[in-house]
Amino acid sequence: MGVTAAAAAQPGPATGTPAKTAITDVATDHLRIRYVNQLTVSSGGSIVLTLEITPRPRMHVYAPGADDYRIVTMTLAEQPDIRPRPLSYPPSEIYHFEPLSERIPVYQKPFKLALEADIESEAGTASAVRKPVKISGRLEYQACDDKVCFAPASVPLSWTVSP
DSSP states (O other): OOEEEEEEEOOOOSSSSBSSOEEEEEEESSEEEEEEOEEEOOTTSEEEEEEEEEEOTTOEEEOTTOTTSOBOEEEEOOOTTEEEOOOBOOOOEEEEEGGGTEEEEEEOSOEEEEEEEEEOOTTSOGGGOOSOEEEEEEEEEOEEOSSOBOOOEEEEEEEEEEO
16 A cells, blocks of 8 residues: 655644644545644643545445454554544445445545544643643544445644644
């Protein structure tokens, strides 16, 4: 699987979740992934990590409910000061795979995955976060077209979160 990544700094708003807006674009053989990689902690001590995912033409990835297939997911590396919440999935569509007469929930149009996480400092409170926190994670998926399913893939992700 080929993966290319590029980061581009763009001016961002003075307040809100993005710090100085820095965008990461990742291209695989099956998907294009775009996300803001520099965030600030909200006053409540949380962040939202959002991926904008675009399957390539004629490709799809599996959505929750596709029990016999690898569902697209975003996970974070374990860190003592990061508490991820459940991943938020958008509505999917049903794909009819005619050779097996299967109807499977998939994403074949652009979609977003969002993972909210609480950040705590050594003092145990989000408001006491004083230095940037590096977060790493992975997007895992299995892509298929109308003829073949490709080997499962895993794409590294990274963010910097500022107080």
